[in-house]
Amino acid sequence: MSGGASLPDFVRRGLPAALLLVVAASMVATVSPAEVAHRGSLLLRSLAGETITDFERTGFWFDPAYGAFLEGVRRRTPKDATIAIVVPPRPDAYVYQAAYQLAPRRVVERGRESEATFVAAYRYQYPAGSNPNVTALPGGALFRRR
């Protein structure tokens, strides 16, 4: 560890600094200027009062239309509701986004419908009808169970 004791002075002074520069350059190389510029533009738009759409948000990378569906469910359910969500099995982010966006509502997955007061079915086209317990939502439908 202390092998530097026998090194010439210029090596003692210069080599550590050069090695740290290599480390710093390696770390800087992981930054994408285009990504920084993109994020800077998003931030400026947010500061200007503009809302970032789900299509631009990374959180809905897997399905940008899913955000509108969850917002519909959130608006039509009370905070103490338990909601069974019927969503595609992959990726897991379908479930995680539902649990987060709908919090503090309790979200359960397929198979636990018996515990739920609502069932929110995504990518389900509800045929026009007069059932008061079913509400059509953007990209799906919400069923009241009890």
Next chain:
Amino acid sequence: MTFLDGVLRVLGGSLAAVAVGYACVRFLTPGLHRSEKLAWSFATGLLVQAILFVLLSSVFPGLGALPILAIDGAIVAASFLARRPLPPSRPVEPGNAGLMARGDRQALVVALLAIAAVGWLIFLVAALSEPMWATDYLAMWGLKGKTIFETGFIPRRLFQDPALYWGRPDHPLFVPLSLATLASLSGGWQDQALALLFPLCELATLCALYGFLSRRVSPLAGATAAAFTALSFSLYRAANSGLAEIPLAFALVLASAPFFDVLETGSRPAMTRLFLASLLSAWIKPEGTLFVLLLAGVLWVRQRFRLVDTWKSGGWAPVVPPVLHASLMFLLCRPQPVREFDLTFFEPRRWSELLSRFGTVLARILGTEVPRVWIPLLAISLFLLVTRRGLADPLLAVFALQILGYLAAFSISSFDPIWKVDSCFQRITATLLPAFALVLGARVAGERRAADRLTSSPGNEGSGTTRPAPETAEQVAHTLLEIRPAGYLDERCRVW
């Protein structure tokens, strides 16, 4: 509430945390660098706010921010009515950074701090550019924080609901509680604005690093560590905004700094700071618990495995908080299913399987993770070889054991160990980078000082870089301290 309103309100809540933190911690920080005091105030403020939130929400669920602000005000008032902290002329912590930055070195310090500022700004932009979105934020930290904020208390279902099996119910709640408290103080859950917590944690980390190394080694060491940390984009990136890794990295730096003060002086304020930082570390993530227990292990080794002496010399400070936290979690949150780890791997019949999985994990890391970073790894290895030992070198053993602990955890995972390596290793290892910056910074300054001593010695006076002669009594004292580090005034006098 617009985004700008939200950001300003979260900033206001954070400043309230700094104020209450300063009121609590000012008795423990005499002799510390100003930027260190700022970092300690922020950390202690977050701790106090989180504890207040837990206590108040359990007594008056859903009462909001007013009681927290009222108690904050009372704490600040009580602190300033109480005794004054020790005057700065009588430092209680070691400060042997005798060579103040001057001349070309000062320019270098300014340049390094400017690099740190640019690195921090890049993360600030990345973190605030959109609502937090990382998978673990949605599934764990953000979900728990939002649920606590919206309900006004900590629902037991966060620990026991089988439907939340993927939400890591066993994980500590400091980050969710901090998010919930800031949301309460700012008047709403706006996740894009709440992301400000994470750049603020980075800023506090940089302050802690710069302050500690400026005090104990030199401003150049502090600036080097701050620049290195701010450029650690594998940690400070948009994908980690909302996760516990960034606050954990802050806590590990905070735990390391008083650890070295305890080694040097064994002073009571340093032990108390180590206790606070250990509480923070254990309350953020299990990796924090492992880190502070390893620090306790270093103390134990230095006391030649004498338990009582270790305890008396400050060993209690990193041990008590994790034990307290684990006991509370066990009492309040049981029964918790252990889903992440398969402890049957420790049974003799599965030892060969465990060894095989350990080999798989190691091979995966060497095969995929190391090749990605072989250039900086090689540069750092050479740096450690060609530089002299530094103040923070005991941390190297802690880092090695910490990473070994990660390998062991992956090996007993209930899931595919290769998937665990691919999904976690880089992220959790990156949390060690700011604490590792302490090692690098201390060694940089050590080299420059060694070179300075060499060139300013009688046989080298002609080299043209002699150190200016001390002009004041304070400079003389610092010059002597550089030869024989000593923190207490009486020891300084004895040396003089």
